[in-house]
Amino acid sequence: MKPIFNYIDRPSPIHALTGATKLCCLLLWSFAAMLTFDTRFVIALAVLSFVLLRLSMIRLSDVSFLLKLTIFFMLFNNLVLFLFSPQYGVEIYGTKHVLFGSGRFTLTQEQLFYHLNQMLKCFAMVPVVLLFVCTTQPSEFAASLNRIGVKYTVAYSVALALRYIPDIQREYHEISQAQQARGIEMSKKESLVRRLKSASAILIPLILSSMDRIEIISNAMELRGFGKNKKRSWYMARPFRAADWLSMVFCALLLAAAIILNIHNGTRFWNPFL
Amino acid sequence: MKKSPIVTVVAIGIGAALFFVLGRFVIIPSPVPNTNISAQYGLLAFMAALFGPLAGLLIGLIGHALIDFSWGGSFGGIWWSWVIASAVCGLIMGIGMKKISLTDGVFGKKDVLRFNLSQIVAHIICWGGIAPALDVLIYHEPTEKLVAQGLMAGVANIVTTAIIGTLLCTAYAAARPKKGSLKEEN
Numbered sequence: 001m002k003p004i005f006n007y008i009d010r011p012s013p014i015h016a017l018t019g020a021t022k023l024c025c026l027l028l029w030s031f032a033a034m035l036t037f038d039t040r041f042v043i044a045l046a047v048l049s050f051v052l053l054r055l056s057m058i059r060l061s062d063v064s065f066l067l068k069l070t071i072f073f074m075l076f077n078n079l080v081l082f083l084f085s086p087q088y089g090v091e092i093y094g095t096k097h098v099l100f101g102s103g104r105f106t107l108t109q110e111q112l113f114y115h116l117n118q119m120l121k122c123f124a125m126v127p128v129v130l131l132f133v134c135t136t137q138p139s140e141f142a143a144s145l146n147r148i149g150v151k152y153t154v155a156y157s158v159a160l161a162l163r164y165i166p167d168i169q170r171e172y173h174e175i176s177q178a179q180q181a182r183g184i185e186m187s188k189k190e191s192l193v194r195r196l197k198s199a200s201a202i203l204i205p206l207i208l209s210s211m212d213r214i215e216i217i218s219n220a221m222e223l224r225g226f227g228k229n230k231k232r233s234w235y236m237a238r239p240f241r242a243a244d245w246l247s248m249v250f251c252a253l254l255l256a257a258a259i260i261l262n263i264h265n266g267t268r269f270w271n272p273f274l
Numbered sequence: 275m276k277k278s279p280i281v282t283v284v285a286i287g288i289g290a291a292l293f294f295v296l297g298r299f300v301i302i303p304s305p306v307p308n309t310n311i312s313a314q315y316g317l318l319a320f321m322a323a324l325f326g327p328l329a330g331l332l333i334g335l336i337g338h339a340l341i342d343f344s345w346g347g348s349f350g351g352i353w354w355s356w357v358i359a360s361a362v363c364g365l366i367m368g369i370g371m372k373k374i375s376l377t378d379g380v381f382g383k384k385d386v387l388r389f390n391l392s393q394i395v396a397h398i399i400c401w402g403g404i405a406p407a408l409d410v411l412i413y414h415e416p417t418e419k420l421v422a423q424g425l426m427a428g429v430a431n432i433v434t435t436a437i438i439g440t441l442l443c444t445a446y447a448a449a450r451p452k453k454g455s456l457k458e459e460n
Contacts, residue, residue, distance in 0.1 A: 004298070004344050030351060034412045066346040073349050084419040092414075118415075122350050129347025153283045158336055160287025161294065165340075168288075168295045186302055196437045199302050199313055203438060204445045207317060210288050211324075211446070218284040226280055268414065 004165065006063075008134045013243065014056035015135050019144030019236075021244040026132045028251035032258040033124045037117050038270040041261055045124035045254070053127045058134050066130060074122045078115050089114035095273040110273060117269075138162045143234035152232050160217070168210065176202050282325055286332045289321045293337025298344060315431045316438025318360070319367050319393045323443060324376050327368025334364035355408030359400040366396035374443075379450035381443050389443060393435045401428030 009015070014022075033045055060067065081088070089110030090096045097109040136144075142159035146152045184198040221227075262268055296314040314337065322330030338360040342352045370392025374385045381389075405427075406420040413420075 006344075006346060030354070033351075034354075037414060063346065066348040069345070069348040070350070077350070081415060081419060084422070085416040088416050118413075121413075125351030126347050129343070129351050133343055133346050153279070154286070154332060157283050157286035157290065157332060160284060161290035161336055161340065164288055164291040165294055168291050169299060172295055172299065193437070195302055196311070196434060197441075199300065199311075200438050200441045203296070203300075203313060203317070204442060207292060207320070207442060208446060208449060210292055214281065214284050214288050217288070218278070218281045221284065222278060222280050227283070 004169075005138050006066075006133055007137055008058060008062055009137075010057040012055065012057040012135070014052065014131065016243065017135075017247060018147075018238045018240060018244055019136050019140035020147035021144075021240070021248055022132050022136050023141070023144050024148055024248050025251040026128060028248075028255045029128050030125060032251075032255040033121060033128075035255075035268070036258040036261055037121070037268045038258075038261050038265060039113075039117055039120065039272075040270060041258065042117065042120045042124050046120055046127075049124060049127035049131070053131055056131055056135050058131065063130050063134065067126075070122065070126050074119055078118060081118065082111070082115070086111060092269055093271050093273050097273065113272070137236065140236040140238075143236040146232075146234060147237065153227060156226075164213075168206070171209065172202070172206055175205050282329055285321065285325045285329050286336065289317070289325070289329065289333035290336035290340065292317055292321075293333055294340045294344070297337065297341045311430060311434050312427075313434055313438055315363070315393075315397070315435045316442060318364050319371075319389065319396075319435045319439040320442040320446070322364050322368035323371040323374050323389060324446070325368075326372070327365050330364030330366075330368035331361050332364075334360035334362075355412055356405050358408060359405035362404055363396045363400040366399060367392050370395060376443060376447050377450060378453040379447050379455075380453070381447035385443075386440060389440065390436055393439060394432055397428045397432045397435065401425065401431065 029045075029049075033042070036042065085091075086105050087108070089112070090108055092114060093110040095110060099107045099109060099112070101107050139159065139162065142155050142162060145158055146155035179198075179202050184201055186195055186198050190198065293314045296317055297312055300313050302311040302313060318330060318334055318337075321333050335357060338357045339352065342349070342357065371389055374381070374388060401424040402421070406417065406424040409415060409420040409424075410417055
């Protein structure tokens with residue numbers, strides 16, 4: 001089975017950072033990118049995120065499928081946005097420079113600029129998530145959650161989820177094939193209610209057997225004294241180095257810059273039309 | 275029955291793994307083109323009824339976040355607004371279903387009603403309220419578009435939860451030994 005989280009092991013400076021650092025940076029970066037619509041800042045973020053992707057030795061061909069998906073989804077989303085409210089840009093920027101057309105679907109410069117902003121924001125966010133997923137080992141991810149202040153029982157739940165996803169996926173596949181051999185139909189040929197009922201015929205054995213699994217695992221953990229102490233150590237945890245602190249400070253500065261820009265501009269948008 | 279906190283930790287882990295597998299690999303085509311039915315919310319309601327609101331919250335949060343991470347954020351980054359909505363959905367379901375005691379093998383008509391009322395309320399609050407409201411804040415897209423998106427997801431989720439969730443609870447309760455089903459023999 002193909003691994004689901006797309007971790008790619010390469011000797012790069014980004015891989016050398018601890019999982020906790022990368023998670024922290026991802027959160028700070030996402031908030032910075034979410035907060036502001038200042039085009040200049042978003043362009044800087046987008047360029048920087050591709051530089052980082054380069055630095056991590058992740059080749060575009062490694063993630064080409066996901067990038068294609070991104071572009072497709074982005075274009076589709078912008079089409080829907082335009083169809084829903086073609087004058088939204090005019091509403092935001094307060095001016096109206098008509099390019100061509102008339103009536104509801106008049107194309108304006110403001111609307112195009114709004115779409116440009118939306119697309120740039122997509123490119124400011126997606127590469128960083130890709131970077132995180134491709135350079136962080138899943139089991140280190142759980143350890144890093146505990147590091148940034150999440151309770152260790154919750155972090156352990158995440159670790160358990162990551163551990164059991166492949167098992168459950170395999171079991172789903174087996175049950176599904178067994179039920180299909182008995183004539184269960186989930187495709188478009190059946191009515192919706194019947195489709196859902198046949199899905200249940202696969203899901204019920206899968207989920208009920210998982211309930212037994214919960215009992216077995218929790219008994220095993222209880223016997224080993226899980227949850228007795230306030231803290232626990234992690235096999236995959238690594239100590240912070242200078243590079244870790246530097247990157248966290250850098251991302252915190254990005255977030256601060258986004259907030260300051262918003263206050264300075266008085267709005268979340270940068271308006272070139274005034 | 276009092277559950278040990280360890281059972282909750284494991285239930286959250288396995289629940290999130292199930293949520294992930296259902297959300298990522300179980301594809302049931304829906305009548306609307308290019309939209310699939312997400313079976314994972316039936317599971318979420320069932321787990322919330324069985325393990326309580328905290329488990330519901332964390333299964334929704336972890337499961338949904340893992341789905342987004344596994345796509346490498348290719349749908350425009352991690353959709354925190356929808357991840358949070360999933361989490362709150364599990365929380366509200368868990369609170370509304372507290373009185374249901376599936377472990378005792380009871381799931382009568384009243385429980386079916388309670389189960390479905392809680393899930394409908396939870397879905398309406400989350401997909402009609404929380405998700406679009408956060409989307410407006412984060413993505414600054416037209417409100418009508420976001421509400422339409424949220425409502426579409428909400429209605430689909432209510433239908434799947436009603437069918438898959440109810441069937442799951444019935445099957446689980448039927449497989450449990452009934453309370454007081456053992457009699458002392460002389």
